[in-house]
Amino acid sequence: MKNIKTTKKSAGAGKKSGISSAVIHRLPRYFRYLRELMQNNVLRISSNELSERMNATASQIRQDFNCFGEFGQQGYGYNVKYLHSQISEILGVSEHYNAVIIGTGNLGRALARSKIFVNRGMTLTALFDVDKGLVGKKFDDIFVYDMADLEKYCEENKVDIVVLTMPRDCAYDIAKRLSKTNIKGIWNFTGAELAKSTIGKPIENVHMGDSLMTLCYKIKSAEKAKVEK
């Protein structure tokens, strides 16, 4: 295959400051789809093909990628592996982060058993719980530590991302404890609305119920469309 020249600006350079949060939110989808293409040994894809699959116009896709530099060449499409690696770099997914999960309830265990970390080049290194009956046990080879040892563990080990799955009431206190450690970010499933401005660390609050409400809206819209036909 002919080697296509691309203008390889370094990812994230140039127009970075102007990147809208809408673009940022689309990148994980591109990342997922490109990973699938790589798994299926697809080497090259056009923005039209990406567009069909991604539910976005080809022009929007070209615009999105242009925010970060030039990834493709008119008429030749995108090199899948290169595009995937660049999006990984932009998203910071290629940093080989270590993650720990606080809370070993059903959600904590579901995340621990999923491929969610490994699929993004991360390693889950520990679980934490207040329940002394669980401390010292292992779930799928991941050791459960005592919550009392959280700071000590963070000091002695490289911990980048902390996943909060314990009850909501203690979310703020635990986040405050984490704010004094060297961890890099908090992935928060507790339902509490934590803000970077109060905790001092990047935070992503997950509200799963929001997507359930989006589904409700889609159902309502579909029913309305049926009635109006």
Add this chain to the structure above:
Amino acid sequence: MKNIKTTKKSAGAGKKSGISSAVIHRLPRYFRYLRELMQNNVLRISSNELSERMNATASQIRQDFNCFGEFGQQGYGYNVKYLHSQISEILGVSEHYNAVIIGTGNLGRALARSKIFVNRGMTLTALFDVDKGLVGKKFDDIFVYDMADLEKYCEENKVDIVVLTMPRDCAYDIAKRLSKTNIKGIWNFTGAELAKSTIGKPIENVHMGDSLMTLCYKIKSAEKAKVEK
């Protein structure tokens, strides 16, 4: 308290066709916050106060609400209970849906034990699994049915929303089976990308890893900002 006159257009009327998906995605956040205000017995709130909490400008909030009709009056702010009920109606959350969960692994159990359904006026009525060892058991009073009886159950009971938490490989086949039933929508956690165009039902695909990648991006941006300082 003085009763404020508002121009009560019926929710969803008027400009509805022009509502962007960005607005729709903000509504669940308003819904959540207004529910909290109600729980704290707050009766009235200004768009400025909403703005501070919601990380959106007051003008954006006013614009969002105007998409659906007039909810507030200049200088008086919004009636919290009324606004909450209108947003519930727009989102279709006030329909008292019944939900069932397919898959009783950790994620299925986490959802079953959460307040995610009850907080939105829904009732979780059944769990389904292929594992004969689990069929007939109960988790928190919710009965586990055999996957072989899915269609029969949907025929004999009102099922509105089906939550998919089983392994990804069977997502498409099960969604196809559901497409022939009377259910209204699918909330899909399997990681498979299901489309309404192929299944014929409204679908919300949840990719939890996407928000993990958004966190990675926030971490990377924060580190970059620190270096640039």
